[in-house]
Amino acid sequence: MTAPAPRTTRVGAVSIAYYVRGEGPPVLCIMGLGGRAADWNEAGFLAPLAERFEVVTFDNRGTGASDKPTGPYRLEVMADEAVGVLDALGRERAHVVGLSMGGMIAQLVAIRHPARVARLVLVATNAGGATVVAGTREAMAVLTADRTRPRAEALRAAFAAIAAPGFAERDPAALDAMVALALEQPTSEIAFARQMAAIFASDRSAAVADIAAPTLVVHGCDDPLIPVANGRALARAIPGARLVELPGCGHLPMWERPARLAEVVGEFLAAPG
Secondary structure, eight states: OOOOOOEEEEETTEEEEEEEEOOSSEEEEEOOTTOOGGGGOIIIIIHHHHTTSEEEEEOOTTSTTSOOOOSOOOHHHHHHHHHHHHHHHTOSOEEEEEETHHHHHHHHHHHHOGGGEEEEEEESOOOOSTTOOOOOHHHHGGGSOOTTSOHHHHHHHHHHHHSOTTHHHHOHHHHHHHHHHHHHSOOOHHHHHHHHHHHHTOOOTTGGGGOOSOEEEEEETTOSSSOHHHHHHHHHHSTTOEEEEETTOOSOHHHHSHHHHHHHHHHHHHSOO
16 A cells, blocks of 8 residues: 655644545544654555555654754653644544554644544654653663664664664564665654754653543553653543553554454444443
8 A cells, every 4th residue: 555645734834744544533643753754664554554544744844845944852842743634634633543653732722722632642752751761771872873784784783773672583574665665765863863852851740630532542562762751650640541551562553463453443433432
């Protein structure tokens, strides 16, 4: 399944590229650090959701076909840009799904724009603040560019380092696909650094208690970058939140466990009430 053609909308001074597939209740998916909309796994994760929902993805500022503005980035601004995509489509309310940094942005969408969020899904993420449990040394190393290796080799090693142990050997085709997408639409080091600085500057640990939308937290049990303890803490901090853990899964569930992730997310979003 190929990705739909991009559309663009201007939010403030920034042009944001977004992509729409399927019909039904709208679902806005927000990607993580340095990632592009394409990194959601079109065939494995998005296509099953698009059988029941209108699934909207977009390139965060600094990535893909969206603008790459200069100056510092802030997650609050990126959350407002996510809402700007809903505005462009004329969607007053949507389910919001966020992965990693995208989950942090999704929290802020729910905090800053509560009326716009029907249900909230937070995948492989944390609430920020002093109590965050750090990733392994090997996983955290992927946050620093490795200029000593060819780009494809460095990407392959980085993705393998943040997935569950043995994923690269179990599913080399998925790893190849992730590397190809990153090479096709590279994210610059400076944009990556600006997004990462925005992550470290954001502490939502107190504010998530104000999230009113029904919330599902999904976390891989073997996530080396944002360990599962963070997902458990996040679920405890959000009133009424439900937690689903994925055994044998690391930081890339849309590639490591795409069918299961689509099933869990789809069931939660389609639930009555």
